[in-house]
Amino acid sequence: MLFNSSQFLIFFLFTLIIGNLLQNKWQRLFFLIASYYFYMGWEPSDIKCGTGVISDLYCNYGINPYLGILLFSTFVDYWAGIGIEKADLKNKRQLKWLCLLSSLLVNIGTLGFFKYTNFILGVINDLGILEITEFPKIVLPVGISFYTFQSMSYTIDIYFGKMSPRKSILDFALYVAFFPQLVAGPIVRAGVFFRDLDNRLKVDADSLRWGFCMILIGFTRKIVFADNLARVVDYTFANHALLNPIEIWTGALAFGWQIYFDFAGYTDIAIGVARIFGFQFDPNFNFPMSCRNIADHWTKWHISFSTWIRDYIYIPLGGSRVGPFRYCLNLFATWLFAGLWHGAAYHYVSWGLWQGFMLLCHKLYSSTSLPQFFEKKSQRFYLIWARIFTMFCLAFGFVMFRAENMTKALEMMKSLVFINEVTLYRYENYRFGILLIICYITSYYFSKRPIGKMISDKDWRFPLFVLVNTFMILLFGVTENQSFLYFQF
């Protein structure tokens, strides 16, 4: 079920009203059932009726077979959590480790099977080990990358004694499946979720107002900005051979903004919906497109994911408190993982390694006296230049992220650095260039002015906010139902 569909509106109002008429475990049970229903609303596009038990379940009874994977992961992690605690109390270290391992194997195994089987077969093929002519058709269950990570962080935290396991399977199942964050994040930590579940935040008129504004701005970001930018992005990536570097740069930058608006829009809606239900999720984006450097960017972009890989991969590997060689290894291993998480393909791996490379360059550059020198010379000019430079570096990486394969990405990257033959006198998508400048300026402006503060400051600001967003959606919204980009991960 998409947030930008009429079914969701009905579902949301129904869940909100009925859910709030119930209390305690009945309410949690209701939210859990509602979340599973929400998940079942996702239609696996590749299912062909009459081809087996899975398709029959879906076609004849409307049961989404991929719900089984979610339930399986939930049960394993719940019992793994309980097992880890019991083993710890009895001081059985091997059993404790086995419990954690079972959780990791189930989650990584499930994710690996659905997401990486064809990639691994492709690599085997490319290396010439085997000649595979036909790859299995595997449908990636929506949200699997998000809920498996959420589940894994729970068992890892219990293993390292950072939290106790949840005794109620109902609570844990709700943590894994809670619908606002289920299919595209944010990857909520168990501690945060159970904190709010145990002490539900007061839902008063002000919090409803805040939640409503988050949902509205989420829709504006998605329908107005992301879906309009999608036009130039789709055109650029489909016709790159006919375009010159300036037009391709515009398309690449537009893709950066598109994916930002799309994903940030989704999480804004998720956070807003969760707040209306009494949960306060941490922000997942904090205006990352106008950052002064790449390290700054990664503290503001997909925060729940970047902190996840920091806490569960980078730091356990030793982080930066190791020798230079090991530091590089840790950095690239972490970003290789980040690339693979987004998708099992060479271009995602390259994108991940490009992030690692940029972070390494930034680290090296920061350790020199150059930044201070430039800042001393002209701070304002330096900051503007740094932000623009960062954005172009990110856009270069976004070409790898968006291209369907590495061959296409390399072709486009060659054009971006003027290696291919070019004609520069034409700039047909200049309107989108102007839109990108507007996006940049407004993003910079709003990064200094949080929405919550803006709407609560003065009486007239809430109506103005609602009207401006309503008219933007009305006038410039793309009404054809478009899916969110991050659903594919």
Next chain:
Amino acid sequence: MLKALKDFFFQRDWAIIFSVLIGLELILQLGFYKPFLKKNSYAANINLVTSKAIETKESLNPNVLVLGTSIAFEGISLPILNETLARKGIRVQTLAVRASELVVQHAILQKYLAEFPNVKQIVHIMEPGMPWVDRDTLTDPTLVMLSEVSPWQSNQFIYDFEYKSKVTDLLSVSLKTISYRKDFADFLLNTSDRIKYLSKRSKEEKTSWVHDNDTIESIEGYHLKDLQDCLDRLGPNGQTSIPSDSNPDHKRMVYETCLVSIGVPKESQSTTESDRYFRRLKKNYKLVLDKGIRITNIMAPYSSLLFIYNDSNKMKVWEEGLKYALDGRQKLDLIDLQKSLGSIDNGTYCYDLIHLNAKGKEIFTQKLIEALNY
């Protein structure tokens, strides 16, 4: 929670928000924005056709009305028609609107037919077999035009004409704030062009005719072999150069009509869709026949590239369908002018695959006069 919801929805801010939205809707419903609509937009076009017909009804006093969609709008010259037929006492006015499906034509007839009490004949220009004639989903142009003609009755028409409608379609027909949304956006993005047009329009001379097609572009220079050839050569990856009687916009239009035409139903026998079309047509014709007006059906000409679709079997289906629509209340008066511009290659008369240019309009109008045989 319920108290919180009550506090939230009963705060004064919502009164301000809804006052603004309702106020704007009222202004739009009262027609204050109509003069500012974008030139040649579907909304502006239907307003222009209907208002011109009403404006000149006293002076022209028509006894024949033309009804139809693009070919009727682009392909018939009212000045030629009226000049030639004046001595025979025939006075023709048009209610044909570009891209109007039957439901829009029905809305127009419902609202305006009573304004022309002396009309004795309706010349209905048909576009047999075209993919848009029997759609069951509502497109933006149809919604916009329905909203212009009769915003409050159109939901009933949509139901009667068996469309699969969504809530947003119904809202779009009834609420001008939604119906005009693309026009507003265009006004904001192209403010200077729109203002220039408005000031130019106020200086324009007024004529009795709503539109007289003066396009000179044709598809002849492209030497198209068939639809696939058109898609291959004129599409985004095609390398065909632009001939002297064309331009980039025209080339794009030709390509788009090829793209639409490739979806023309291939079946020669009657289908669920064609049956639905004739059920719709029956509703239209009931309005006309109830007033004692005679209907003459004209099969319109379009590019010879499309001749392959309309074989004799399909034409038989159409004949039967038209008889069904007339419901035995009138003998079928059908004139087939599909090949009136030439039966092998009529590219010189076609702006694109489904619209005539000025040359095509003149020839078709002459052929129509001859065929009507007053």
